[in-house]
Amino acid sequence: MSVDLKSMSRKELEKLLADVKKALQTAQARDRRDARKAAERAAAEFGFSLNELSEDMPVKEKKPKVPKKAAKPSKPKYADPSDPSRTWTGKGRQPNWFRASVEKGIAPADLEI
Structure with missing residues:
Protein backbone atom coordinates (compact mmCIF):
# COMPACT_ATOMS: atom_id res chain seq x y z
CA MET A 1 0.00 0.00 0.00
CA SER A 2 1.83 3.03 -1.26
CA VAL A 3 0.44 6.52 -0.72
CA ASP A 4 1.84 9.51 -2.55
CA LEU A 5 1.93 12.09 0.24
CA LYS A 6 3.37 14.84 -1.93
CA SER A 7 0.34 14.94 -4.21
CA MET A 8 -2.17 15.10 -1.33
CA SER A 9 -3.72 18.35 -0.13
CA ARG A 10 -3.43 19.57 3.43
CA LYS A 11 -7.01 18.48 4.20
CA GLU A 12 -6.37 15.01 2.80
CA LEU A 13 -3.17 14.72 4.85
CA GLU A 14 -4.98 15.80 8.04
CA LYS A 15 -7.72 13.24 7.41
CA LEU A 16 -5.11 10.55 6.78
CA LEU A 17 -3.35 11.50 10.02
CA ALA A 18 -6.63 11.30 11.97
CA ASP A 19 -7.35 7.90 10.43
CA VAL A 20 -3.88 6.64 11.34
CA LYS A 21 -4.24 7.85 14.94
CA LYS A 22 -7.61 6.11 15.23
CA ALA A 23 -6.19 2.90 13.74
CA LEU A 24 -3.28 3.01 16.20
CA GLN A 25 -5.67 3.38 19.14
CA THR A 26 -7.71 0.43 17.89
CA ALA A 27 -4.59 -1.70 17.43
CA GLN A 28 -3.35 -0.81 20.92
CA ALA A 29 -6.71 -1.71 22.47
CA ARG A 30 -6.71 -5.02 20.57
CA ASP A 31 -3.15 -5.82 21.69
CA ARG A 32 -4.02 -4.98 25.29
CA ARG A 33 -7.10 -7.23 25.15
CA ASP A 34 -5.06 -10.09 23.64
CA ALA A 35 -2.34 -9.68 26.27
CA ARG A 36 -4.90 -9.76 29.07
CA LYS A 37 -6.47 -12.93 27.66
CA ALA A 38 -3.04 -14.59 27.39
CA ALA A 39 -2.22 -13.60 30.98
CA GLU A 40 -5.55 -14.97 32.20
CA ARG A 41 -4.88 -18.29 30.41
CA ALA A 42 -1.39 -18.48 31.91
CA ALA A 43 -2.72 -17.78 35.42
CA ALA A 44 -5.50 -20.36 34.95
CA GLU A 45 -2.90 -23.02 34.13
CA PHE A 46 -1.63 -22.64 37.70
CA GLY A 47 -5.11 -22.44 39.22
CA PHE A 48 -5.26 -18.71 39.80
CA SER A 49 -7.25 -15.85 38.43
CA LEU A 50 -5.46 -12.78 37.19
CA ASN A 51 -7.16 -10.68 39.90
CA GLU A 52 -5.83 -13.00 42.62
CA LEU A 53 -2.30 -12.60 41.32
CA SER A 54 -2.50 -8.84 41.01
CA GLU A 55 -3.81 -8.54 44.60
CA ASP A 56 -0.84 -10.56 45.89
CA MET A 57 1.67 -8.30 44.17
CA PRO A 58 3.29 -5.87 46.60
CA VAL A 59 2.84 -2.28 45.58
CA LYS A 60 6.14 -0.46 45.29
CA GLU A 61 5.97 2.84 47.05
CA LYS A 62 7.97 5.58 45.51
CA LYS A 63 10.48 7.06 47.86
CA PRO A 64 10.56 10.82 47.88
CA LYS A 65 13.59 12.17 46.12
CA VAL A 66 16.12 13.65 48.47
CA PRO A 67 17.76 16.72 46.99
CA LYS A 68 21.49 16.40 46.60
CA LYS A 69 23.65 18.58 48.74
CA ALA A 70 25.72 21.14 46.94
CA ALA A 71 29.35 20.18 46.76
CA LYS A 72 31.64 22.27 48.88
CA PRO A 73 34.21 24.17 46.86
CA SER A 74 37.72 22.78 47.18
CA LYS A 75 40.33 24.73 49.07
CA PRO A 76 43.04 26.31 46.94
CA LYS A 77 46.31 24.40 46.85
Whole structure:
Protein backbone atom coordinates (compact mmCIF):
# COMPACT_ATOMS: atom_id res chain seq x y z
CA MET A 1 0.00 0.00 0.00
CA SER A 2 1.83 3.03 -1.26
CA VAL A 3 0.44 6.52 -0.72
CA ASP A 4 1.84 9.51 -2.55
CA LEU A 5 1.93 12.09 0.24
CA LYS A 6 3.37 14.84 -1.93
CA SER A 7 0.34 14.94 -4.21
CA MET A 8 -2.17 15.10 -1.33
CA SER A 9 -3.72 18.35 -0.13
CA ARG A 10 -3.43 19.57 3.43
CA LYS A 11 -7.01 18.48 4.20
CA GLU A 12 -6.37 15.01 2.80
CA LEU A 13 -3.17 14.72 4.85
CA GLU A 14 -4.98 15.80 8.04
CA LYS A 15 -7.72 13.24 7.41
CA LEU A 16 -5.11 10.55 6.78
CA LEU A 17 -3.35 11.50 10.02
CA ALA A 18 -6.63 11.30 11.97
CA ASP A 19 -7.35 7.90 10.43
CA VAL A 20 -3.88 6.64 11.34
CA LYS A 21 -4.24 7.85 14.94
CA LYS A 22 -7.61 6.11 15.23
CA ALA A 23 -6.19 2.90 13.74
CA LEU A 24 -3.28 3.01 16.20
CA GLN A 25 -5.67 3.38 19.14
CA THR A 26 -7.71 0.43 17.89
CA ALA A 27 -4.59 -1.70 17.43
CA GLN A 28 -3.35 -0.81 20.92
CA ALA A 29 -6.71 -1.71 22.47
CA ARG A 30 -6.71 -5.02 20.57
CA ASP A 31 -3.15 -5.82 21.69
CA ARG A 32 -4.02 -4.98 25.29
CA ARG A 33 -7.10 -7.23 25.15
CA ASP A 34 -5.06 -10.09 23.64
CA ALA A 35 -2.34 -9.68 26.27
CA ARG A 36 -4.90 -9.76 29.07
CA LYS A 37 -6.47 -12.93 27.66
CA ALA A 38 -3.04 -14.59 27.39
CA ALA A 39 -2.22 -13.60 30.98
CA GLU A 40 -5.55 -14.97 32.20
CA ARG A 41 -4.88 -18.29 30.41
CA ALA A 42 -1.39 -18.48 31.91
CA ALA A 43 -2.72 -17.78 35.42
CA ALA A 44 -5.50 -20.36 34.95
CA GLU A 45 -2.90 -23.02 34.13
CA PHE A 46 -1.63 -22.64 37.70
CA GLY A 47 -5.11 -22.44 39.22
CA PHE A 48 -5.26 -18.71 39.80
CA SER A 49 -7.25 -15.85 38.43
CA LEU A 50 -5.46 -12.78 37.19
CA ASN A 51 -7.16 -10.68 39.90
CA GLU A 52 -5.83 -13.00 42.62
CA LEU A 53 -2.30 -12.60 41.32
CA SER A 54 -2.50 -8.84 41.01
CA GLU A 55 -3.81 -8.54 44.60
CA ASP A 56 -0.84 -10.56 45.89
CA MET A 57 1.67 -8.30 44.17
CA PRO A 58 3.29 -5.87 46.60
CA VAL A 59 2.84 -2.28 45.58
CA LYS A 60 6.14 -0.46 45.29
CA GLU A 61 5.97 2.84 47.05
CA LYS A 62 7.97 5.58 45.51
CA LYS A 63 10.48 7.06 47.86
CA PRO A 64 10.56 10.82 47.88
CA LYS A 65 13.59 12.17 46.12
CA VAL A 66 16.12 13.65 48.47
CA PRO A 67 17.76 16.72 46.99
CA LYS A 68 21.49 16.40 46.60
CA LYS A 69 23.65 18.58 48.74
CA ALA A 70 25.72 21.14 46.94
CA ALA A 71 29.35 20.18 46.76
CA LYS A 72 31.64 22.27 48.88
CA PRO A 73 34.21 24.17 46.86
CA SER A 74 37.72 22.78 47.18
CA LYS A 75 40.33 24.73 49.07
CA PRO A 76 43.04 26.31 46.94
CA LYS A 77 46.31 24.40 46.85
CA TYR A 78 48.46 26.65 44.65
CA ALA A 79 48.85 30.44 44.48
CA ASP A 80 50.42 32.70 41.85
CA PRO A 81 53.62 34.19 43.33
CA SER A 82 53.11 37.47 41.47
CA ASP A 83 49.44 37.80 42.50
CA PRO A 84 48.45 35.71 45.54
CA SER A 85 44.74 36.35 44.91
CA ARG A 86 44.93 34.02 41.88
CA THR A 87 44.71 30.49 43.20
CA TRP A 88 44.10 26.98 41.90
CA THR A 89 42.79 23.89 43.69
CA GLY A 90 44.94 21.49 41.69
CA LYS A 91 41.84 19.99 40.08
CA GLY A 92 40.72 20.51 36.52
CA ARG A 93 42.53 22.45 33.86
CA GLN A 94 45.75 24.19 34.83
CA PRO A 95 45.52 27.99 34.82
CA ASN A 96 47.81 29.89 32.49
CA TRP A 97 49.82 31.44 35.35
CA PHE A 98 50.55 27.97 36.77
CA ARG A 99 51.58 26.55 33.42
CA ALA A 100 53.81 29.58 32.70
CA SER A 101 55.48 29.30 36.11
CA VAL A 102 56.27 25.63 35.59
CA GLU A 103 57.67 26.38 32.11
CA LYS A 104 59.96 29.01 33.69
CA GLY A 105 61.39 26.29 35.90
CA ILE A 106 59.49 26.88 39.14
CA ALA A 107 58.60 23.57 40.76
CA PRO A 108 54.88 23.02 41.48
CA ALA A 109 55.78 22.35 45.13
CA ASP A 110 57.13 25.93 45.34
CA LEU A 111 53.73 27.28 44.25
CA GLU A 112 51.83 25.45 47.00
CA ILE A 113 50.11 27.54 49.63
